[in-house]
Amino acid sequence: xxxxxxxxxxxxxxxxxxxxxxxxxxxxxxxxxxxxxxxxxxxxxxxxxxxxxxxxxxxxxxxxxxxxxxxxxxxxxxxxxxxxxxxxxxxx
Amino acid sequence: xxxxxxxxxxxxxxxxxxxxxxxxxxxxxxxxxxxxxxxxxxxxxxxxxxxxxxxxxxxxxxxxxxxxxxxxxxxxxxxxxxxxxxxxxxxxxxxxxxxxxxxxxxxxxxxxxxxxxxxxxxxxxxxxxxxxxxxxxxxxxxxxxxxxxxxxxxxxxxxxxxxxxxxxxxxxxxxxxxxxxxxxxxxxxxxxxxxxxxxxxxxxxxxxxxxxxxxxxxxxxxxxxxxxxxxxxxxxxxxxxxxxxxxxxxxxxxxxxxxxxxxxxxxxxxxxxxxxxxxxxxxxxxxxxxxxxxxxxxxxxxxxxxxxxxxxxxxxxxxxxxxxxxxxxxxxxxxxxxxxxxxxxxxxxxxx
Numbered sequence: 001x002x003x004x005x006x007x008x009x010x011x012x013x014x015x016x017x018x019x020x021x022x023x024x025x026x027x028x029x030x031x032x033x034x035x036x037x038x039x040x041x042x043x044x045x046x047x048x049x050x051x052x053x054x055x056x057x058x059x060x061x062x063x064x065x066x067x068x069x070x071x072x073x074x075x076x077x078x079x080x081x082x083x084x085x086x087x088x089x090x091x092x
Numbered sequence: 093x094x095x096x097x098x099x100x101x102x103x104x105x106x107x108x109x110x111x112x113x114x115x116x117x118x119x120x121x122x123x124x125x126x127x128x129x130x131x132x133x134x135x136x137x138x139x140x141x142x143x144x145x146x147x148x149x150x151x152x153x154x155x156x157x158x159x160x161x162x163x164x165x166x167x168x169x170x171x172x173x174x175x176x177x178x179x180x181x182x183x184x185x186x187x188x189x190x191x192x193x194x195x196x197x198x199x200x201x202x203x204x205x206x207x208x209x210x211x212x213x214x215x216x217x218x219x220x221x222x223x224x225x226x227x228x229x230x231x232x233x234x235x236x237x238x239x240x241x242x243x244x245x246x247x248x249x250x251x252x253x254x255x256x257x258x259x260x261x262x263x264x265x266x267x268x269x270x271x272x273x274x275x276x277x278x279x280x281x282x283x284x285x286x287x288x289x290x291x292x293x294x295x296x297x298x299x300x301x302x303x304x305x306x307x308x309x310x311x312x313x314x315x316x317x318x319x320x321x322x323x324x325x326x327x328x329x330x331x332x333x334x335x336x337x338x339x340x341x342x343x344x345x346x347x348x349x350x351x352x353x354x355x356x357x358x359x360x361x362x363x364x365x366x367x368x369x370x371x372x373x374x375x376x377x378x379x380x381x382x383x384x385x386x387x388x389x390x391x392x393x394x395x396x397x398x399x400x401x402x403x404x405x406x407x408x409x410x411x412x413x414x415x416x417x418x419x420x421x422x423x424x425x426x427x428x429x430x431x432x433x434x435x436x437x438x439x440x441x442x443x444x
Contacts, residue, residue, distance in 0.1 A: 016186035020143030021110050023185050028148060044129035048320055049357055051153040053110070053142040057133040068142035072149035072346075073354030086354075 021068075025052065029071030031086040037061045039083035046075035046084060110141050112189045115166045117221030122164045125328045127321055136161045137189065139169065144187035146179040149353025151343040151360065152259045153180075154317040156230060159257055160190070162327035167226045168193065168207055172200030172240055174232030175266040175345075176259065197239040201247035204229045204254040226331050227254040234264045237273035237298050248307040248336045255330040255337045258300065261345035269348045273298040276368075277427070278420050280408040281348070291411065291420050296427065304338040305374050311337035313373035313383075316360035322371060322384040329373070342369045350407025359405055361385075365395070366402040367432040372439065380439040390442040396432075399425045 035046075040062055047055045047062070054069035055062060076084040126132045139160030140153055152175060160167075169192045171177045177194055180187040195203040208227045214220040231240055236258045244256060263281045264270040271281040276297045280286045284293035304312045310333040315323040323341065330337030344359040346352065351359055363369040364385045371386040382390050389395045400421070403409035412421045436442045 016181045016184055018184045018186070019110075019112075019141060020145075020180070020182075020185040020187040021141050023143040023145075025143055025145065042130065044133050047133050048129060048158070049154055049317070051146065051148075051150055051157075051356070052144075053138055053140070053153075053157065057130075059134065065142070070148035072356070073352075074149060074356055077354040078357055 024067045025070055026067045029066075029069055029089055031071045031073060032066070032089050033064050033069065033071070033073070033075055034085045034087055035062050035064060036083045036085070039081050041081050041083075043080060045078050045080065049074050049078050110189075111137055113137070113139060113167075115222060119166070119221075120223055125162055125164075125324065127324070132161060139163065139167070139188065139190045140180065141187045141189055143185065144180040145182055146175060147345075147347055147353075149346040149356045150175070151317050151345070151356045152176045152232075152261070154356070155257065155259050155323070155341050155343055158317060158320050158323050159228065159230075159327045162324040162331070163190075163228070164226060164328065164331055165224060166222045167191075167228055168211075170195065170200055170204045170207060170227060170229045170254075172229070172231035172235035173197045173266075174235050175261070176230055176232065178266055197235045199243050200229050200231045200235055200240050201254075201256060202243040204256070205247045205250060205252040208252045208254050227252075228331070229254060229256045231256065231258055232266070233258065233260040233262060233274035234266075234272045236260075237300055241303075244304075244338075245307065248304065248309045248338070251309075251335050253335055255327065255339065257327070257330075257339045257341060259341050259343040260300075261343045261348060262297070263345075263348050265345045265348040274300070276424075278409065278412055278424055280350075280411070286411045291417065292408075301338065301340040301374075304340075307336075308376055309338060310335040311373070311375055312340075313338075314340045314342075314369065314371055316342045316364055316369065316371070318357045318360040319364065319371060319384045326373060326383075348408070350410075351405050355405055359402070362397070362402045362405070365389070366397045366399050366428065368399060368402050368428055370432060370435055372435065378440060380435065381441050382435075382439045387441065390436055390439065399428050 052068045054065045073086050076086045138157040140156045167190050204227050211225045260274050262274045263272050269282045271284045271293050275293050278292040280292045286292050301314050311330050313326040315326050344356045371383045373381050
């Protein structure tokens with residue numbers, strides 16, 4: 001404690017001002033969803049049920065945004081054709 | 093009125109998929125309610141952004157996401173304290189792509205009344221640059237069943253135009269799974285432990301949606317994220333009615349309910365299949381109307397499953413499936429049947 005900070009130096013309080021997209025939650029994951037786009041029937045149920053908005057539909061294919069996916073496995077469980085596999089994350 | 097899509101560019105290759113909801117002043121029209129999943133994925137963006145720190149497999153962001161697909165334009169979200177508020181806005185990050193205001197447990201509906209009154213005042217003095225601004229409240233079960241009931245009741249009585257969405261995870265999950273008014277009978281929580289003395293919570297769940305029906309507000313409904321089309325339609329109806337609307341959405345919590353994270357949607361589906369959580373809507377003109385899966389069950393009672401189907405996947409009801417606790421299971425089944433029969437007698441579209 002060298003010097004007390006005045007109110008002008010303090011960060012903005014009470015107002016969250018940065019988007020949480022800067023905060024990557026992908027490292028919470030133990031299992032990684034892998035989409036088999038040959039099996040996929042594009043029913044979009046994974047996109048609808050994903051709690052982390054980590055499934056991306058680019059107009060042709062279902063992709064997973066591994067920056068945010070927490071690996072809950074809802075997509076794999078709800079997929080009607082079982083096109084999503086949950087595989088263990090490679091250990092580093 | 094001309095229908096418009098979100099004033100955002102649809103995803104093209106290489107473009108970021110996450111955007112804020114920005115409505116230019118003077119923006120007119122209504123966002124369409126899209127029920128085709130492919131079109132939904134191409135045209136709609138959720139009001140909640142990724143990077144929130146809710147647990148893996150939490151159903152609350154799914155409810156928020158589905159509700160936001162049914163928003164009809166500029167919307168202000170009021171959020172009572174709870175898991176959703178705590179985990180989506182950890183300083184300095186926010187996960188909300190729409191204007192958002194936090195308040196304490198007990199005054200979510202009071203804050204929404206204030207926001208709605210301000211909007212009305214702005215409209216009167218022609219300072220509001222949009223046709224309509226909707227107010228949507230997200231409250232947990234602690235903030236609705238127990239602590240926030242007085243403000244909700246007051247706001248409903250005063251007739252403010254807002255939609256209250258209750259995401260009910262059936263205990264105070266945020267602070268460590270303490271029992272609430274929404275916890276079902278015989279459920280394990282840390283303050284209603286299971287052992288040789290107690291078989292879990294000894295009281296039944298509070299019928300919150302029926303309490304709101306008793307206020308005779310324009311729209312009351314129950315929904316689950318598993319029946320997503322139903323949920324989206326109900327949210328849109330709730331926003332469109334002039335006056336308070338209330339939606340009770342069951343939101344599974346994998347930490348508190350002690351089930352696998354992948355089963356979040358499956359558990360909600362089973363709750364409806366066993367008639368533990370029937371889907372219905374209520375309007376003053378029509379009365380109770382069963383919807384979606386519950387209507388199918390009413391028409392074909394063979395589809396109704398025993399309550400074990402709902403309990404077997406959850407660790408908080410593990411003790412009910414032991415042979416010495418058969419009488420508790422029977423008691424719970426009888427209560428579920430009684431509530432379901434009662435609803436069938438009241439529902440106007442149930443077969444007689």
